[in-house]
Amino acid sequence: MAKKATNSGETMKKIVSLCKRRGFIFQSSEIYGGLKSCYDYGPLGIELKRNVKEEWWKSMVHTRDDIVGLDCSIIMHPRVWEASGHLAGFADPLVDCKLCKERFRADNAPRVEPGSEIVYREGGRADGKKLKGIAPQCGYVCPNCGGGELSDERLFNLMFRTSLGPVDPLQEISNRVADLAKLDNDERRKALGEIIKESAVYLRPETAQGMFVNFLNIQQSSRLKPPFGIAQIGKSYRNEITPGNLTFRTCEFEQMEMEFFVKPGDDEEWYKYWHKERFNWYVNLGMKKANLRMRDHTQDELAHYAKACADVEYFYPFETEDGEGVWGELEGVANRTDYDLSKHSEYSGKALVYFDPETKEKYTPYVIEPAAGADRATLAFLCDAYEDETLPDGEERTVLRFHPRLAPIKAAVFPLVKKDGMPEKSEAIYRSLLDAGVNAFHDVAGAVGRRYRRMDEAGTPYCITVDGQTAEDGTVTVRERDSMEQVRVPADGIVQYLQEKLRS
RNA sequence: GCGGGUGUAGCUCAGUGGUAGAGCGUCAGCUUCCCAAGCUGAAAGUCGAGGGUUCGACCCCCUUCACCCGCUCCA
Structure with a gap:
């Protein structure tokens, strides 16, 4: 690996501190002492995460004709989890x-x-x-x-269990506590299980099952034929044994999953396709290639349903004993075969198959699944963007070099000084950016250098400054985050100028 | 859950059995024509939480919560 001037733990601590200071990530319920494994995204964090999800959705759904979206309920029929194997395997x-x-x-x-x-x-x-x-x-x-x-x-029940319905199962247990006390341990456990089971439902541990149980609904309503995919972004819940490393492993997390249904026999080719496609998605959004790798699962690592699986991994700067950092999973690309559709056919009694009218063939599609963690991707983009830079003049600055499309704030607008009508002019430019749908920020306080540096820490790619020359020829300066260089651009063309930059 | 470490202002950290400190940041004003500048002023802390010992606890003891590292699981 590349040599690091500081050890990974120190870098991570700085990132955590910046997250708090600038409003990316806070610990959940902090004023009550925090809650294990729970985090909140602040004003900048939510913008970053939304952009990550938006880019995923664009690449998966909006720029393709073979994938459609879905948003299904987090609570599903408990039989879903019996069929998927989670109810047994998670205990x-x-x-x-x-x-x-x-x-x-x-x-x-x-x-x-x-x-x-x-x-x-x-x-x-x-x-x-x-x-x-x-x-x-x-x-x-x-x-x-x-x-x-x-x-x-x-x-250890690794799924979050709750009860659906207004009557708490504790009521029934309370009513029968005398009878239950007479039973021996095993019998009592079984009896309690029966009571709980009456109303038990589970928070989904993955979004994927929603796509499988809606396979027919979507295939028929959308008139799609394999190969086609269903994409979904949403929260999932797992009682992880050891959560940790900020939002890397949490009990509540957001997934970006896509189930791609193909004809058996075509699965290996599509597996390779998505393998490559998903790796490139991160690279195209500016993630450093040196910090990314694909890792094939070994045979004994494979889940019971998977024929093949590879992880997109990122080299996170988490604290480790050697201070180097550690490879951690961003996304798994798996060949789930026909396991899930077959299981749901078996448990529901509904044939989840596709009939090809041309060849008169009926088959259960195979599924290739790229399953990404939205929080993990967000964290990886954050870590990858972070840099403590020493400038030529010896000064230091902290900068987040987000890809412009991921940056929480796209542009900041400043008056160079707080006089001569500059604040009014910058305010007008700021408004025009908001009107054009460009998330912008207006700041008039203190010296302009300080405002530039603040925006560096927020990862804002462009800063627009109204100065003395603006009144003379109508131009403003655009200061680029990474190079810190400035160009003069006509103020009335600034919206278009930025929109072009953000498209690239 | 077990073992090891940590917890004081927004951030980074000092601190002592006798009424809480610094730097940075933040806010207000002045100044300022380009990169955390300068001057003046201000706000800000349940010392993670609860109990105990003590005349008195941020400090000593117990419990608990959260975070970090290791074991195990996963996106």
């Missing part, structure tokens, strides 16, 4: 090793005969002394150190 019993503190999945642990002799490593170290012990009753040992001193199995 893995986890166990902690009391010796080496390893946490592991009970169903993946090495099996042993209860009561038999086992050998384990002292303290969980590979070079630890070999010790002998007795296998525990649960029938498995710690996969790390081989020890048998384990915590109870604990169930």
Whole structure:
């Protein structure tokens, strides 16, 4: 990797501090001490995120004739999650090793005969002394150190559960608490499960299932035939075991997913297509190629439904032990085969198939899915844009070099000084930009240098300044963020000038 | 959830068992014809939260919350 003058953690701390200072990202409910894994986007953050989503939608839906949009409900029929496998797969019993503190999945642990002799490593170290012990009753040992001193199995429901309907299931539990008390543990758990299940619904852990269950609705109403896609942007929810790194892993997050339905046999070609397409999307929005890579999943990494999967990864400046930063996922491109449509056909009894009238063939389409994280992309664009720059004169400035289309504020307008009618003129230019739909900012306070630097920290690509010459020949200066150079442009052509810049 | 670290002004950080500090930033005024300039003034803090010890706690003890690192999971 490229050598870094400062270590990654320091950079990340500066970014977090700038996010707070300038209004990109705040911790949720901060005045109450914050809430784990929850963040709010401030005035600049929401503009950036909206632009990211807008660019995605443009590239996926508005510039193509083979993909249409969808916005489906976050709460869906619970059978959806039975069919998708989330209801079972999201409830893995986890166990902690009391010796080496390893946490592991009970169903993946090495099996042993209860009561038999086992050998384990002292303290969980590979070079630890070999010790002998007795296998525990649960029938498995710690996969790390081989020890048998384990915590109870604990169930982690990784989907957020709530109840649909006005009556709280706690009422029913409360009514039956005397009966429940008479049951043994397993029976009680089962009985409680039944009560909860009556009204249980889940916040979706991915938007994808909405596209699958609406496959027929959309295919028929839009008169599309494979290959075609359905795109959706929306919130999803997962009880992540370890959230962290600002908005990188949160329990509430926004996805930008597209399910592309193709004829079986064409799937590998389309997989390659989207592979390339999605990588280039980030590059075209100015992300540095050196900080991006495609990583194919190894065979054992693949989800049960996927035939192939590759991640678009970004080199985030998160704090790490070596201070270098770390590759983290931005987006996954997966070949989900016909798994999802088949499952929903099976569970719903509705045939989710496509009949090709020309060839008289009926088939269940394969699905290629580029699934991106809107918050992750936003964070990556933010990290990628961040720079502490030392200028030729030795001064330092902090600048966010956003692609102009992603920049929260497109242009700032200043009077050079607060007199001679300059503020009135700059105000007029500012209004004309707003009228033209260009998100602009007007600032008259303090010295102009300070205003330029403030806009550098906000990532504003252009600053327009009204000066003494404006009154003489009607021109203003346009100062470019990255080069800090200025050109003179006629004030009445400024809207068009910027619009052209923003289109490129 | 477990182990390690952290928490004082918007940001970065000092601080002492005896009534809370600095720099930067912010705001107002003056000045200023191009890159965080200068002068004057101002606002701003539940010292993460709750309890305990103490005559007295930001400081000592306990609990808790949040963040960062490691283990595990994922977009």
